[in-house]
Amino acid sequence: MEEDHEQxxxxxxxxxxxxxxxxxxxxxxxxxxxLVLARRVRAAHQARVWTVLGHPSWSAYALAEFGIxxxxxxxxxxxxxxxxxxxxxxxxxLGVSHTWDSTDLVLPVRAVxxxxxxxxxxxxxxxxxxxxxxxxxxxxxxxxxxxGGIVAAAVAEVRARPDVPAAELATGPVPDGIxxxxxxxxxAAGRDAISQQRAAxxxxxxxxxxxxxxxxxxxxxxxxxxARLANDIGLTTDRLLACRRYAISGDVRAMDGW
Numbered sequence: 001m002e003e004d005h006e007q008x009x010x011x012x013x014x015x016x017x018x019x020x021x022x023x024x025x026x027x028x029x030x031x032x033x034x035l036v037l038a039r040r041v042r043a044a045h046q047a048r049v050w051t052v053l054g055h056p057s058w059s060a061y062a063l064a065e066f067g068i069x070x071x072x073x074x075x076x077x078x079x080x081x082x083x084x085x086x087x088x089x090x091x092x093x094l095g096v097s098h099t100w101d102s103t104d105l106v107l108p109v110r111a112v113x114x115x116x117x118x119x120x121x122x123x124x125x126x127x128x129x130x131x132x133x134x135x136x137x138x139x140x141x142x143x144x145x146x147x148g149g150i151v152a153a154a155v156a157e158v159r160a161r162p163d164v165p166a167a168e169l170a171t172g173p174v175p176d177g178i179x180x181x182x183x184x185x186x187x188a189a190g191r192d193a194i195s196q197q198r199a200a201x202x203x204x205x206x207x208x209x210x211x212x213x214x215x216x217x218x219x220x221x222x223x224x225x226x227a228r229l230a231n232d233i234g235l236t237t238d239r240l241l242a243c244r245r246y247a248i249s250g251d252v253r254a255m256d257g258w
Contacts, residue, residue, distance in 0.1 A: 015107075038083035041076045069238065071256070082115055082122070088149055089123040093130040094142065114159040116256075121161075125154045201255055203245025208240055214248045 009021070050061030062073035115122055129150045133142055163233040211229055212221040218241050230240040245254035 008246065037076070038080045042080040042084055045077060045080070071238070076115055082119060085123050086126065089126050090130065090147060090151070093127050094147070111155060111159060114253075115155070118158055122154060122158045125158060126151055129154060161252045198252055198255070201243045201246055204235070204240065205245070206245035208244040209247055212244075218245075 043057060050058055056062035059070040059073045062068050069241055133150060174180050208226060212224050212226055216224060222237055226240055227237045230237040242255050
């Protein structure tokens, strides 16, 4: 049986190139699989397949049929939504649908989390860049790799942008039927509630770290007393582990999905 790993310094250039090509093929397979997954998730959700199969919800269906948890089930929907928005934008700007299929972009979970709630911002940027590139090409069709590069660059740029400032949210357009003053009160109260929730989650995470230190993996932590702690304080183990990751990293995105 071929070894899954090689000792450093024990391979020649030919073997190094062979391993590189194997890795390239694996990466291409992942890229294709992500796009297929996004389309199939979208199709299944639009068809509400869980109701036909007797499940009470999308998350219950995902758990029963595929063994994946609630946060992952909804993360898949986020992935499908972002992929669909990009496809629609490319088709609207260039009049083609196959170009997105050929791009080299992968939308990992981390990217989808960063883009959540910013899809319009992303597609506006992609549309602008595609229009500029199309005009620069004299109206000629853009090659698939050029489209892929534009999409990938737009994803990276939007992910790197800071969040919308709080002042902009507070002073933006308000819904019909409510005064600006009342809307600002609601926004302020909501922010206070979120701040209190995040502080509580951080405190719970710190408590979890007192039970199981940061160097212990999630799986080991679950088997080292955290499952019992979660039960005793009225949380799921997954949520307690998320709080612990939040306390370790200081990154509130560790709580995404809750």
